[in-house]
Amino acid sequence: MSGKEQYIHDIKYIFPLRDKKVKKFIRQFSESIEESANETMSYEDYVEQFGSPNEVVASFYHESDSDYLYHQMNRKIVVYLLLGVLAISLILIGAQFQNMKWDYQVYYNDNIIPHIYVDRED
Numbered sequence: 001m002s003g004k005e006q007y008i009h010d011i012k013y014i015f016p017l018r019d020k021k022v023k024k025f026i027r028q029f030s031e032s033i034e035e036s037a038n039e040t041m042s043y044e045d046y047v048e049q050f051g052s053p054n055e056v057v058a059s060f061y062h063e064s065d066s067d068y069l070y071h072q073m074n075r076k077i078v079v080y081l082l083l084g085v086l087a088i089s090l091i092l093i094g095a096q097f098q099n100m101k102w103d104y105q106v107y108y109n110d111n112i113i114p115h116i117y118v119d120r121e122d
Helices: 003-014 020-036 043-050 053-063 066-110
Strands: none
Touching: 003 020, 003 043, 003 053, 020 043, 020 053
């Protein structure tokens, strides 16, 4: 992986959530890197010229309006809540199936008719 690809990959990795605005920023930032960079630049050269990946992401959020940031935080909370509710639901469904399995085993074991074989001699 070249220095430019690694630099862009690191920037993408730092973003907590990706929506249209973040994807647009990454695309535009990549285009600006393409225009101003040459093939011989290393990762450190990109960091010196454009800033570290953390600084780039921080500048994106610093320039964003407060409504966008509020929406992003709420979206993340909603996703975590939905995942929590889904996990609890799956646990409860699994417990119910286990309970049904035990009920079936008790019913099956209680209704077994023992067969007694008598050996008759004629």
